[in-house]
Amino acid sequence: MLTTKWANLPEWLPLPPEGLIPAVIQDASSGAVLMLITLNQEALGRIAATGLVHYYHPRKRKVVQKGESSGHSQEVLEIRLNCTGDQLLLRVTPWGGACERGYQSCFFRRLNADGWETADPRVFDPEEVYPEFAFSH
Known part of the structure; x- marks a missing residue:
C-alpha cells in the first residue's frame, strides 16, 4: 500500500473548524467521478495508514x-487540494463499483426533460453483495 507516501497526511492537511472536509473520489484511469465523501481527522489517519479510501459516514456516525463489506475498495493514488484549501480530490484505483446500488459511480442518474433517468448500467447486483439491505428504486 501507500502508507509511507501518506504518513504525514493528517498533519499536512489542517481541517476547517467544523472538522470535516469534502472529497471527490475520481477513477484515476477513466477520469470518472465515483463518489463525494466527507473526511475527518480519523479518516485521514486511516487513509495514511492503509492507502485505501476511508470516510466519515454521516448516517452511521x-x-x-x-468496500469494507462489499470488497469494492479504492486504492488512493493521488491527493489534490483545491485552490481555497477546503476540498480534496482523491484519484483512486477502484476494485469494483463505487455505488451501493450496483453502479460504477454514485452519479448514475441523469436529469432530462421528463425527470431523472438511469444513465449507466449496473456493474454488480447489490442484493448479492449486500444481502442484509433491501434496495428501492
Whole structure:
C-alpha cells in the first residue's frame, strides 16, 4: 500500500473548524467521478495508514473503509487540494463499483426533460453483495 507516501497526511492537511472536509473520489484511469465523501481527522489517519479510501459516514456516525463489506475498495493514488484549501480530490484505483446500488459511480442518474433517468448500467447486483439491505428504486 501507500502508507509511507501518506504518513504525514493528517498533519499536512489542517481541517476547517467544523472538522470535516469534502472529497471527490475520481477513477484515476477513466477520469470518472465515483463518489463525494466527507473526511475527518480519523479518516485521514486511516487513509495514511492503509492507502485505501476511508470516510466519515454521516448516517452511521463513524469512519468506514470504502468496500469494507462489499470488497469494492479504492486504492488512493493521488491527493489534490483545491485552490481555497477546503476540498480534496482523491484519484483512486477502484476494485469494483463505487455505488451501493450496483453502479460504477454514485452519479448514475441523469436529469432530462421528463425527470431523472438511469444513465449507466449496473456493474454488480447489490442484493448479492449486500444481502442484509433491501434496495428501492
